[in-house]
Amino acid sequence: MTRGLGRTQIGVTAGMIESFGELVFELSHNVQDRRGDPIRKLDFAAIEAQRAALGLSDREIASRLGLTHDQVTYIRNLAERRHFVANNFQRLLGLGGNRRFREERFVPHEARPALSETALGVKSAMRIDPARTRRYVEDGWWSNHTLAGWLAAHAAERPDVTALDTGDDRVGYxxxxxxxDRLAAGLLAAGLGRGDVGRLDAARLDADDPLSVVVGYLALARIGAVTMFALPDAVDPPWAAPVDLKTPVEGDPAELPAAAMPAAADPxxxxxxxxxEFAVHTGHTALGTARATAAAIDLGPGDRMVVDIANGPALLHLALAxxxxxxxxxxxGLRPPLWGLPELPIALLGTEGGMEDGFAGRPAPGVEVRLSEDRELELSGAPLSVGRYWNAAPESIAEEGWLGTGLEAEIGDDGVVRLTP
Amino acid sequence: MAQQKPETDPKQAKQAILDYCARKGALAAGVADLTAINRIAPEGHRPADIMPRVKSVISLGVGGQTQGAWTVPAKAMGYFGSTETRAYAIAYGCAFFIESRFRTRAVYCPPDLDNESGPRVPLQSLKLHAELAGIGARSLAGDILLHPEFGYMYFASVFTELELPPNRPMAENPCPHSSCVEMYRQVGQTPCMKFCPVQCLSGTIDEAGRQSEMHYDMAKCAELSEQYESLPLILAEAMRAETPEEQESVLMDPDNSMLWYKMSVGSGGLLAQCFECMRVCPIATRAPLADPIRRAEAAAEDGET
Structure with missing residues (x-):
């Protein structure tokens, strides 16, 4: 309404707003052009000559266009609302002190990438019981551990310690x-982003080049992307982008934006x-208990541990932790007896003498075990996957937080779990 | 029987009024030429549209924030950077002073928006009053007024039926500063143009180093400084939302939730400026008497001499 009058009373239609909107907007004070300094100089002739450029009042615009004053006011206000970009206020965030706006470095908010459909799908598959979340956070299992964070810390503290040993090649931290970082920048430039899924084909194409697989995995993690570890004979899912490890395209790490840093709670x-079907692991489930698990198997700096990356990244996490x-x-290298499932890769830490008649071990740090009425071993705990993706309904991976293993077991008074052979 | 008004000498009255403003904290004050205002301001926005028998328009300016304020983040500056309420308080008192001393009607000019015109049209142009009163000149930064000694000020106006001799506008415009001219010659932009977050400023400087053209996209500037204009858009977006999740996101996300806070407290962060053009302006930040530190140092020097 304008001065209490509605459109039908003022006589404005949608067509009029379209026809006159931009013109009214430009003639108004929304756009102001001044030549010289006529007001300060009291140059009234120049002021009159520039009146439209300096911005006309609604009454003046009405007179010029043959509209009524109310029509101009109504049309101008609607045009102003339509022009208004609410998000631009957020450009101020981060400015101040010595930080100035730089147009050449700024990416408008509306142009910044959103998560892809696949990324949103994977995230939507995560179903975490709030009570579990609270417990794991309070117990210290779920915090801010990321592979990129670990690597950066090791690179600073022990850059020359060998991180990966392939026999032919040794790579320091x-x-x-x-x-x-170089491969991460290349992947980002190639269009992969936070939450996207990259397929490394670890068990197939690159079984002879585990070093590249590890670097590929770390690079994907560095940009917040998700690595798919597929079974050897798996069908390639359409949502996973193959990552070329034979001829990787590297980029400039300086181009890695801060926004590309991963979050521990993300897949x-x-x-x-x-x-x-895939079990979804986050930084929380994959990395949260790694240091405690490494300590439990007496793995420390200076040790060497055998890692078969084709079987998944869980052992790599222990080494990097x-x-x-x-x-x-x-x-x-160390080959500790460990047992687990893709949903919970390190569930049991083997005990001596347990391998002769089936695996026997104690629950790994953060892992909980119990038996069902049918003596089926059930697993829970901080390292348990938080959901299933692709063909599965978006529901919790485990009923009430417990994952059935399909294996019979017994749990001794000493806490040792013995899987029935 | 009503008392007869005392005889008033316009020059003495003007001086008494300007002295009052100075005593109350105004850095500069003057009287604008009413005839000139009426020739320049459009119908409906002239002093007589507020006070029918107005004869004089007094304009006064107060200093901006402290020197330290220029160092704070933009998101904090929006809350407390502007000091216009000090100017309004002085103008309010000045109107009472005129009525009590000279027994002539006076009114503090409302600095607010015109109810009939929407959220971008003020009742009066305080900028025009100040410029004609000789206490500021239009800058390349969207015509923000600058003063060669006090830099960047906030203005308020008083209308009165008392006839007062007007001042002249400033003889020289301090904008552009010589350092800005130098930068313009090198990169084609002054600091205020280069660092505007929405690039709403442009212009040219002539051979003599004076303003030739000033272009101001006020609508873009409003996106930074008139955040309340987001509210109708947010409500419209919420009504268009197809799912409860979308609706929740629109109405309750952190950015939009903040708007309701700002509305409820009448916050400067909702209503005021973004300050980025003034933050890089050498006149606003480094004029000889631009802030309390500089004014104190100048006063100390005066005391020594």
Missing amino acids: GELNRRM LYLAQTGDH VGTTAVLDGGD
Whole structure:
């Protein structure tokens, strides 16, 4: 309304707003052009000559266009609302002090990328019981651990310690951090972004090049993308982008925006559990208990641990958690007896003498175990996957937080779990 | 029987009024030429549209924030950067002073928006009053008035039926500063143009280093400084939302929730400026008497000499 009058009383139609809107907007004070300094100089002739450029009042516009005053006021206000970009106020955030706006560096908010459909799908598959979330956070399992954070810290503290050993090649933590950043920048430039899924084909194409697979995984994680670890004979899902590890395109790490830093609560990798089903692991579930698990198996800096990346990244996480060497070619190194499932890769830490008549071990840090009425082993805990993606309904991966393993077991008074052979 | 008004000498009255403004904290004050205002301001926005028998328009300016304020983040500056309420308080008192001393009607000019015109049209142009009163000149920064000694000020006006001799506008315009001219010669922009977050300023400087053209996209500037204009858009977007999640996001996300806070407290962050053009303006920030530190140092020097 204008002065209490509605459109039909003022005589404004949608067509009039379209026809006159821009003209009224431009003639008004919304756009102001001044030549010279006529008001200060009291140059009234120049003021009159520039009156329209300086911005006309509604009454003056009405007189010029043959509209009524009310019509101009109504049309101008609607045009102003339509022009208004509410998000532009947020451009001020981050400015001040010595920080100035730089148009050449600024990406308008509306031009910044949103999560892809796949990324949103994976995130939507995450169903985490709030009570579990609270407990794992309070217990200290779920915090802010990220692979990029670990790598950066190790690169600063022990750059020359070997991080990856393939027999032919040894890569220190400093160099690994740089390779990760270069490939991450290349992946970002190639269009992969936060939440997107990259397929490394770890068990197939690149089984002979585990170093590239590890760097690829770390680079994807660095930009907040999700790595898909597929079974050897799996069908390639359409939503996973193949990452070329044979001829990787690297980029300038300086181009990595701060916004590309991963968050621990976001998906980190997908572990295949069926033809069309993947367990979703986040930084929380994959990394949160890694240091405690490494300590439980006496893995520390200076050790070497054998890591078969084709079986998933869980052992790699242990090595990177403490800054030790991951042996990728099956050479000499620790081979701790561990048992788990894709949904919970390190569930049990083997105990001595347990392998002769079936696996026996104690629950890994953060892991809880129980038996069902049918003596089926059920798992829960901080490292348990937070959802299933693709062909599965978006529901919790485990009923009431417990995952059935399909395996019979017994739990001794000493807490040791013995899987029935 | 009503008392007869005392005889009033216009020059003495003007001086008494300007002295009052100075005593109350105005850095500058003057009287604008009413005839000139009426020739320049459009119908409906002239002093007589507020006070039918107005004979004089007094304009006064107060200083901006402290020197330290220029260092704070933009998001904080929006809340407290402007000091216009001090100017309004002085103008309010000045109107009472005129009525009590000279027994002639006076009114504090409302600095607010015109109810009939929507949220971008003021009742009166305080800028025009100040410029004609000789206490500021239009800058390349969207015609924000600048003063060669006090830099960047906030203005208020008083209308009175008392006849007072007007001042002249400033003889020289301090904008552009010599350093801005130098930058313009190199990159084609002055600091205020270059660092505007929505690039709403442009213009040219002539061979003599004076303003030749000033272009101001006020509508873009409003996106930074009139955040209340977002509210109808947000409500419209919420009504268009197709899912409860979208609606919740529109109405309750952090950015939009903040608007309701700002509305409820009448916050400067909702109504005022973004300050980025003034933050880089050498006149606004480094004029000889631009802030309390500079004024105190100048006063100390005066005391020594």
